[in-house]
Amino acid sequence: MNDPRTDTPIPVRERNRNRGLLLLIVAVFFGSAIVAGALRFSGWRPAGMKNHGELLQPPGDLRQVVPRLVGGGEYAWNPAERTWRIVVAPPADCTDACVALSHDLDKVWRLFGHNADHVNILWVGEPPEGALRNRVWNVVEPAPEFSAQLPRVEEGGPQGAPVYVVDPNGFVILRYAPGFDPGHLRTDVARLLKLK
Missing domain, CATH: 3.40.30.10 (Glutaredoxin)
Known part of the structure; x- marks a missing residue:
């Protein structure tokens, strides 16, 4: 019988693609937070928010x-x-x-x-x-x-x-x-x- 606990190895190409996608998601999240923080602390405000x-x-x-x-x-x-x-x-x-x-x-x-x-x-x-x-x-x-x-x-x-x-x-x-x-x-x- 087949043992359900045995892991089938993931092909290297698919594993690298999944890791790349995860890194891209992390980069988009933290990158936008860093850009927003830089704009906030530099004093920039949208034109509609300025008096x-x-x-x-x-x-x-x-x-x-x-x-x-x-x-x-x-x-x-x-x-x-x-x-x-x-x-x-x-x-x-x-x-x-x-x-x-x-x-x-x-x-x-x-x-x-x-x-x-x-x-x-x-x-x-x-x-x-x-x-x-x-x-x-x-x-x-x-x-x-x-x-x-x-x-x-x-x-x-x-x-x-x-x-x-x-x-x-x-x-x-x-x-x-x-x-x-x-x-x-x-x-x-x-x-x-x-x-x-």
């Missing part, structure tokens, strides 16, 4: 600052409403560039569509003559404690003003230099609105 604004590290903290509205009253942060803010703190000599910026911000806000109700615009100080305002604009009085939490706010001038994105809790997380592309602001805030 256009400057990510502030550490973020400014406006939670304890209570902005006063120019018309009277206070602007409450109210994190439960999940409202994002776009803050503009222009210098006094910003006129034509700030009028254009107000039109751009109105356009950006309208492009949020049904999510527009979750975005407010805070304009620090009186807007220049001819600035376009919509219903979500809140004009707040300039205050040193407010401006102190906006990094490099003094870089604005006749060429424009920096713009900041503030999260629902009151942290200043993104900064856009004067003269930025409004489409970049729209893209970044639209991504943030999906984080609900």
Whole structure:
């Protein structure tokens, strides 16, 4: 009778092919892990994952600052409403560039569509003559404690003003230099609105 425990030898060619296939599987697995690790630690990110604004590290903290509205009253942060803010703190000599910026911000806000109700615009100080305002604009009085939490706010001038994105809790997380592309602001805030 045949003993089932006796191993029939595997031909050398088939054995080498199986070993080669196993090595190929191991190389593909570990090779992709090594490439992914190298990309991660080199700082590379896919274009769809990058923000256009400057990510502030550490973020400014406006939670304890209570902005006063120019018309009277206070602007409450109210994190439960999940409202994002776009803050503009222009210098006094910003006129034509700030009028254009107000039109751009109105356009950006309208492009949020049904999510527009979750975005407010805070304009620090009186807007220049001819600035376009919509219903979500809140004009707040300039205050040193407010401006102190906006990094490099003094870089604005006749060429424009920096713009900041503030999260629902009151942290200043993104900064856009004067003269930025409004489409970049729209893209970044639209991504943030999906984080609900």
